[in-house]
Amino acid sequence: MVFSDWLSLQVAALLTLGIVSFLYKDNPFYKICESIFLGISAGYWFVVLFWENMVPKLYDNIALMTSDPVTGAGVPRVLYVIALILGIMMLMRLFPKLGWLSRWPLSVVVGATAGLWFLTYLNSNALVQLRATLLPIVAFAAIRSGEGTGLVSWFGKYLGNLTIIIGTVTGLIYFYFSKEHRGVFGQTARIGIYFLMVTFGASFGYTVMSRMSLLIGRIDFLITEWWPSVTAGWM
Amino acid sequence: MTFADRILTIDRRWIFLVVAVALTVPFFLNVTCKSRVSPEVRTLFAAVEALRPNSKVLISFDYDPASEPELNPMAEAFLKFAFTRRLKLIMLGLWPQGPLEVDRNLARVFEDEQIRALDLQYGIDYVNLGYQSGNEFAIQGMGASIHNVFPADVRGTPTGDIPIMQDVQNFSNIDFVFNLSAGYPGTVEWVQVAADRFGVTLGAGNTAVQAPLAYPYLGAGQLTGLLGGMKGGAEFEELTGFEGKATKYMVSQTAAHLVVILFIVVGNAAFFATQRRARKLGGDA
Amino acid sequence: MKYVLTAAAVLVLTTCVAAQEMGVPDEWRVRAQDRGSDAGGAIEVRWSPHPDEHLIVAYVVLRTTAPGVPWDTVVSLARGTREFVDETVSDGVEYYYQVVAVATPAPAALDSLATPAPAPAPLYLWSEPVQSSGQWFNWGRLNQFVIGGIISAAIILFIAAAKSGRKLFVRRIAVLEAVDEAIGRATEMGRPILFIPGIQDMDNVQTIAGLTILARVAKTVADYETTLNVPVSRSLVMTTARESLREAYLAAGRPDAYNDDMVHYLTDEQFGYVAAVDGIMVREKPATCFYMGAFYAESLIMAETGSAIGAIQIAGTAQPAQLPFFVAACDYTLIGEELFAASAYLSGEPKQMGSLKGQDVGKGMAMVAVIVGAGLLTLSSLLPDVHFIARAAEFVGRLFQVN
Structure with a gap:
């Protein structure tokens, strides 16, 4: 292993151990590692934003100009000039007296995003999901045709439909704000919150799995990459 | 202090240590x-x-x-x-x-x-x-x-x-x-x-x-x-x-999950035991 | 390639939209038309199966822009294909289409056929030209337009009603009752209150909801003379939060108790911010912590630290992935839309109230649709011979069709 590779492994391992040391207690080693992480991430994002947005999307399209397909002459794209002006207006928030100018580009961003997402969310998160909830509580036709013959699969399938329907309706009732949660309506909303809690539990379980996976990745790195490099040294 | 109290006030670093051991040991075992x-x-x-x-x-x-x-x-x-x-x-x-x-x-x-x-x-x-x-x-x-x-x-x-x-x-x-x-x-x-x-x-x-x-x-x-x-x-x-690595890592993952489940069960048992005792004491009083 | 072309010449039938007028057999026809309800740039080409399709291996779609101009191959498709959408056309340009049936019979098959194909039809037939164009309205999305329109109209009407002074009912949010209790506890203990309005900027509606709740908290805090600490991660949020607090303290009759340092900026960096907030928690040991706004991975770190210092914690977020952590680590949680409802309830602001009520209309529609749809499908399954039930169930399903 060449020295530069060896050294990068040692730095990576030290940073890993430094961050993990917080589990014992807050300490200077952790603080140094955290500061390095913060500094590098801030610098990295600055470079990414500059080279992936400012240069190709703004500078190249305005300063370098683009070739007109007919005449071959360089012509700045008008739309990008508008974008530049809006960008400069956004920066006006730095000057209290001109801060109001930043509201205009913000309005463009909010308007465009709202327009795009209104339909997207209506389709993907409402209509398609509702369509998937339109299920027979008991599919007699399937039973007659002999589908799901096993007791477990039969119950799994048909109780599954019922669970989805009840979960959706009671969940919607919980988030219905125009009626007080009292009587039957309140009891139904209570069932809705139980469904939500089960969902949260499943989500929490997945998160535990995710965090453990990350730790396993780091332990694997320390055992299979870093420790052999410590014992072998560099060439 | 009862066992249940001790469980509920356990230093969380012991939990970290047990999880770390559960994750690490399978790397040295030849199990799938x-x-x-x-x-x-x-x-x-x-x-x-x-x-x-x-x-x-x-x-x-x-x-x-x-x-x-x-x-x-x-x-x-x-x-x-x-x-x-x-x-x-x-x-x-x-x-x-x-x-x-x-x-x-x-x-x-x-x-x-x-x-x-x-x-x-x-x-x-x-x-x-x-x-x-x-x-x-x-x-x-x-x-x-x-x-x-x-x-x-x-x-x-x-x-x-x-x-x-x-x-x-x-x-x-x-x-x-x-x-x-x-x-x-x-x-x-x-x-x-x-x-x-x-x-x-x-x-x-x-x-x-x-x-x-x-x-x-x-x-x-x-x-x-x-x-x-x-x-x-x-x-x-x-x-x-x-x-590949997912198959290899699943042993550690399973061991860690077992430890977490164990802590959840023991922690909840201890919690309900102390609650019951508190109610009982409240009733006695 | 030569082999393919030779074989194609043996078994070729060509036609177009008006093919039958040119004497080509009726059963072998090609139709080309502009694809409807789109933004342009697409022509649909459909053809009937070749009478001797079993002798064919592929259909080749050819295109030209004028009679006499050489044909360009657009695509070669497998036997059995009946349609193709040409998305490489330009709007306003006339195109003529041919579909050529290509046979590349294996030698054995050739031997078995004295005449391997029917007599070839005329090669240079073309229809009236077809052009692609864009349409202003996508009729396939009429249902989305109607449903979106109803919800939007409901929101606008409710906002107008709220603005005109009509009192709109929003149910009591149970968690809000815990707010006063939590503030009271901090006052009794003589310890500060920490309020985190999420880590997103003012363009996020959750941040706005968080700041509305902050204003309500501040009014009570001003009455009780408790210390309030609001660290933020965005400069715009800092400016707005200071404005909200100043007004709240003024409304509570305690403008003297307000100072700008209550709201202070830390950093934009997610984990830098959470590290600093954790430091504040450990050092100042607030008796009550509020987390109201948009949160990401930092949610559990903050809520866990708050739990470790024994603070009463009240959270609210519409980030689904973060809710489990708040529910597990906090005493009270505003779940999802409850955050906006609480904000509307506390502020009484017409836009927030109108939006909330308008969305309730959408939820009501959804509940009715699910119950009616499931009922019809169950009935249809029970009574398969009653066709109108099946048709009604199908209609309800179509209301939510997207593609």
Whole structure:
């Protein structure tokens, strides 16, 4: 292993151990590692934003100009000039007296995003999901045709439909704000919150799995990459 | 102080230590852990298996090194499986580190002799189109023209000059999309824009944190299949026959989960025991 | 290639939209038309199966822009294909289409056929030209337009009603009752209150909801003379939060108790911010912590630290992935839309109230649709011979069709 590779492994391992040391207690080693992480991430994002947005999307399209397909002459794209002006207006928030100018580009961003997402969310998160909830509580036709013959699969399938329907309706009732949660309506909303809690539990379980996976990745790195490099040294 | 009280006031560092030991010990044991393949993994596998040779598959690497332990095993198994099925792979990233992940995974995949023997050519069998900012707007743009959103590949070659891209204009020329996602932009955006608006067939590999958000889309048929976390990766490795790190890591994962379950059971038992005692004392008083 | 072309010449039938007028057999026809309800740039080409399709291996779609101009091959498709959408056309340009049936019979098949194909039809037939164009309205999305329109109209009407002074009812949010209790506890203990309005900027509606709740908290805090600490991660949030607090203290009749340092900026960086907030928690040991706004991975770190210092914690977020952590680590949680409802309830602001009520209309529609749809499908399954039930169930399903 060449020295530069060896050294990068040692730095990576030290940073890993430094961050993990917080589990014992807050300490200077952790603080140094955290500061390095913060500094590098801030610098990295600055470079990414500059080279992936400012240069190709703004500078190249305005300063370098683009070739007109007919005449071959360089012509700045008008739309990008508008974008530049809006960008400069956004920066006006730095000057209290001109801060109001930043509201205009913000309005463009909010308007465009709202327009795009209104339909997207209506389709993907409402209509398609509702369509998937339109299920027979008991599919007699399937039973007659002999589908799901096993007791477990039969119950799994048909109780599954019922669970989805009840979960959706009671969940919607919980988030219905125009009626007080009292009587039957309140009891139904209570069932809705139980469904939500089960969902949260499943989500929490997945998160535990995710965090453990990350730790396993780091332990694997320390055992299979870093420790052999410590014992072998560099060439 | 009773045993229950002691459990409830235990120094959390003991818990950290026990979990760390549970995670580490399996690395030194020669044991493996078989996973029961879940239906969502099986449907993803079946969808890829059903693709004809030379079908175009677009893979979006939307994650960074922080999520490598969960997503790299999925990426590796998917790439190997797709290459052996002679599928043409168009890879890209909507996260800045995505193209880097493409290269790192390709490097590991090409260490496999079976894959090397296929004599795959860059630009003909696979391509790395690089990163494009714009999140969901980039996906929307690809629906009209992939060439406009990615004018050149990661090596600077104009997209129109790359053989694999010659007959690819937009999503209508893509047979399958596979998204490896660790957050935003990721599977949710690919479903909402690519699947629901442009009708692409979409499969996904998610970190376990993201997976619960993707399940409703699976139930509604907006996703063809889903690999959730390391377990999803291990199941996919088992189906494809390319066993890798997910399978290896599952032993540690299982051990850690057992420890966590044990702590939850013991902690709750202690909690209810103290509550009962408190009620009893209150009643006595 | 030569072999393919030779075979194609043997078994070729070509036609177009007006093919039958040119004497081509009726059963072998090609139709080309602009694809409707789209943004342009697409022509649909459909054809009937070739009478001797079993002799064919592929259909080749050819295109030209004028009679006499050489035909370009657009695509070659497998036998059995009946349609193709040409998305490589330009709007306003006239195109003529041919579909050529290609036979590449295996030698054995050739031997077995004395005449391998029917007599070829005329090669140079073309229809009236077809052009692609964009349409302003996508009729396939009429249902989305109607449903979106109803919800939007409901929101606008409710906002107008709220603005005109009509009192709109929003149910009591149970968690809000805990707010006064939590503030009271901090006052009794003589310890500060920490309020985190999420880590997103003012363009996020959750941040706005968080700041509305902050204003309500501040009024009570001003009455009780408790210390309030609001660290923020965005400069715009700092400016707005200071404005809200100043007004709240003024409304409570305690403008003297307000100072700008209550709201202070830390950093934009997610984990830098959470590290600093954790430091504040450990050092100042607030008796009550509020987390109201948009949160990401930092949610559990903050809530866990707050739990460790024994603070009463009240959270609210619409980030689904973060809710489990708040539910597990906090005493009270505003789940999802409850955050906006609480904000509307506390502020009484017409836009927030109107939006909330308008969305309730959408939820009501969804509930009715699910119950009616499930009922019809169950009935249809029970009574398969009653066709109108099946048709009604199908209609309800179509209301939510997206593609």
